[in-house]
Amino acid sequence: MTYRVTLIPGDGIGVEVTGATCRVLEAAGAPVEWETIPAGMTSFEAGGKPLPDAVITSLKRNRIGIKGPLTTPKGRGFSSANVALRKSLQLYTGWRPVVSLPGVKSRFSDVDVVVLRENTQGLYSGIEHEVTPGTIVTLKVSSYSAAERIARWAFDYARNHGRRRITVCHKKSVLPLADGAFVEAFHRVGQDFPFIEQDEATIDDISMGLAADPNQYDVLLLQNLYGDIISDLCAGLVGGLGVVPGANVGDRIAVFEAVHGSAPDIAGQGIANPLAVMLSGLMMLDYMGETKIADNIRQAVWDVLTEGKTLTGDLGGKANTAEFTDAIIDKL
Numbered sequence: 001m002t003y004r005v006t007l008i009p010g011d012g013i014g015v016e017v018t019g020a021t022c023r024v025l026e027a028a029g030a031p032v033e034w035e036t037i038p039a040g041m042t043s044f045e046a047g048g049k050p051l052p053d054a055v056i057t058s059l060k061r062n063r064i065g066i067k068g069p070l071t072t073p074k075g076r077g078f079s080s081a082n083v084a085l086r087k088s089l090q091l092y093t094g095w096r097p098v099v100s101l102p103g104v105k106s107r108f109s110d111v112d113v114v115v116l117r118e119n120t121q122g123l124y125s126g127i128e129h130e131v132t133p134g135t136i137v138t139l140k141v142s143s144y145s146a147a148e149r150i151a152r153w154a155f156d157y158a159r160n161h162g163r164r165r166i167t168v169c170h171k172k173s174v175l176p177l178a179d180g181a182f183v184e185a186f187h188r189v190g191q192d193f194p195f196i197e198q199d200e201a202t203i204d205d206i207s208m209g210l211a212a213d214p215n216q217y218d219v220l221l222l223q224n225l226y227g228d229i230i231s232d233l234c235a236g237l238v239g240g241l242g243v244v245p246g247a248n249v250g251d252r253i254a255v256f257e258a259v260h261g262s263a264p265d266i267a268g269q270g271i272a273n274p275l276a277v278m279l280s281g282l283m284m285l286d287y288m289g290e291t292k293i294a295d296n297i298r299q300a301v302w303d304v305l306t307e308g309k310t311l312t313g314d315l316g317g318k319a320n321t322a323e324f325t326d327a328i329i330d331k332l
């Protein structure tokens, strides 16, 4: 069987890192046929919409996609196509496994934490207005049903992936209603999973705890903004933005993508690290049940990283994107 997968190359370094990922998956014999559709700035500058209808239609049909980063211009122009994509397809779980990699220098060597971020609500409502000159109100939209939905996803995930404990993150002391509901929904759903340890911690405690000893956590469940920030913090624990994969998942559709953005400062130079999108591609293969091919590629990546001879600049090496990709394909 061949899987048809929606491929959104993305902006900036997106084309370079998704291109490298496709080369590796194809070299490993992944049974994937790409349906390539531009979005973001690339589509906007070509006269289209940042989030073209064709992207939505293709993802609804294929149910699986892989996506490069999309640029959100600062100031006016268009609002984030990333946020719009997650909301319109109800990709409500941002799933980011953060794992130490061989040969990648970082403060810790044994990190294994999963960050689960609620993707559709909170301060990403985009609803803000100036009540009186100089006084701005921004709405943090939170519903109990959305909190329950991601809590159930988190518990199902923990059960199916052998994770033992989920920590829900909050700031209830200052946001008793919004954050209180998120925590309450977590505990309510948790009653159905008494075999999984459950606890709660404030966002400030978690930030300090991650910097001191990341492995005191197993799975972290966070609202949108907290999850966005903590994902990047966690990337810093294992070698930076170039190495952390992710996915945005709903009940029927999953879009795999790196945590990093379009990196305009290095775009077009052919030096970006494609690892984060490649590892997202491996998450995609696992998700489809193609675990053998995913494991083969993972081994090849691990070998290249362990040898340390062909690493990109962000990992302290001198290789460019193509050389790093070739090294992995050679191992395959």
Ligand code: NAI
Binding pocket: 013, 017, 068, 069, 070, 071, 072, 073, 082, 241, 242, 257, 258, 259, 260, 261, 262, 263, 264, 265, 266, 271, 272, 273, 274, 275, 276, 314
């Ligand atoms: P960024 O992640 O693009 O870049 C931050 C720094 O990390 C830069 O110095 C960049 O060169 C470096 N970096 C990122 N990925 C790298 C890689 N694969 N290899 C080597 N170095 C890498 O974050 P920034 O600059 O805040 O955002 C740029 C644009 O990306 C913005 O328009 C932002 O909205 C968008 N963005 C899109 C995301 C998505 O599509 N999921 C996620 C985050 C940002």
